[in-house]
Amino acid sequence: MSSETDDLRGGLGRNLTYGLLEHLGRQIVTGAFAETPFPTEADLSEEHGVSRSVTREAVKMLTAKGLLTARPRQGTSVQPVANWNLFDADVLRWLLERKFSPELLRQFNELRAAIEPAAAALAAQTADARGLALIEAGFARMVAAEAGDDDGLNADIAFHLAILRASGNPFFAQFRDVVATALRTSIRFTNRIVGRTADLAAHGAVKDAICAGDPARAHAAMTAIIGDVMTVIATEQAHHHA
Amino acid sequence: MSSETDDLRGGLGRNLTYGLLEHLGRQIVTGAFAETPFPTEADLSEEHGVSRSVTREAVKMLTAKGLLTARPRQGTSVQPVANWNLFDADVLRWLLERKFSPELLRQFNELRAAIEPAAAALAAQTADARGLALIEAGFARMVAAEAGDDDGLNADIAFHLAILRASGNPFFAQFRDVVATALRTSIRFTNRIVGRTADLAAHGAVKDAICAGDPARAHAAMTAIIGDVMTVIATEQAHHHA
DNA sequence: CATGTCTATTTATATGATTAAAATGAATTG
């Protein structure tokens, strides 16, 4: 086993294929092949010290995620960014790890501003007992976190994901990765949990509106939360520029 | 070349791997493996008359799309629906081809109701000359379609996609597949272009608001369009039940 | 000038062998 393959095993991948997937995925989103053409599968295999099977299977996965395309004789090449599946958890993670970007964080939250209030309104209309229970459990964790008995970030994430799920719409539920990522990144950027006690009250308002079956109030309350986040991001970004 | 492989070539796939991808993708979303376990790669290869390479690469692509997971000794198995990447164009298409579902159409449009007004508002704030030109071109096509000089469905799709792109947010732009699919499906369901002349006026209102740089009006106008679609779907669905 | 043919390159496919991971259940041990 060569040292190159050890690198691949060391990555997030449980095995060589997933290791190579991670490595290539990161390289692609960092623009490593913007100028130079993407290597042939023979070159890739040799460079990373793995068999052609491993290379081909990693390339196929990247193709499935929209990052690559392969044709005989023409070779393999990177697809335009518009074709990348940004809602794929791996792609999202690679984009984020590549470099920290306030721009990307803003775009995340523009999406949240569109999705989460709508999800909250739907939840208020249609959530079942189990859905409501999860929302309340998430909020309870946030209260506990305030007292230092739980991790604030993960409590916050659990709360928002519970609402997405309670919307009863699988398309909304898909945004869990984006939302979780956005929240984690917000923390890294602002280096603190946005808002704190004011934030806790705002979350409580969302919870109450959903439990009361009031879609309009749930929508408004969630809009307020994300509006606060946007404000913090904007001011923080201004500080950076100053 | 056996007859099984001919089937795979005949599908949407340009080659055996993509043919098998299509075949398995459709089988999975139709619940063909809900009771019976997913076959081992040896069985799959034999059953479809292809080599293990082809099988493994197709399985890897399905894994990348969230439909499958594979582990030694345990075998390959179908993932819970919550893990499927619904925003993948292939997965979306398979879900739709499986059987027509008014329920899915409604969920599509709930998502549209959250996304598109927000995208229109962003476009009104930030669209550049090229973005505006594409929106106007899309609207011009709809006008031409009214006179019978263009295809109404594709003109409608072009208009909505232009707005998503003009939002300047790559996450919003990702929804082109969902929106295009929702529009195509709406047509198939209602068997006509929703609204016609009234619809054309509504689209014109969105275009004007964006060109005027008025986010609130753009948001409201787009909300109205999708509200109309939802109404048509609901009444049509009621007819079916009657 | 257009059109067909040949050639080289690259992915696509096939096959067989070996290795590694993980669950099962038997054997062992306290």
Added chain:
DNA sequence: CAATTCATTTTAATCATATAAATAGACATG
């Protein structure tokens, strides 16, 4: 009896090599 260890066995993971298919580009041909 309960827990733990360990060999067995099943399956995917990996490697290596050979052949097929596709196509861009050069070249020839009418």
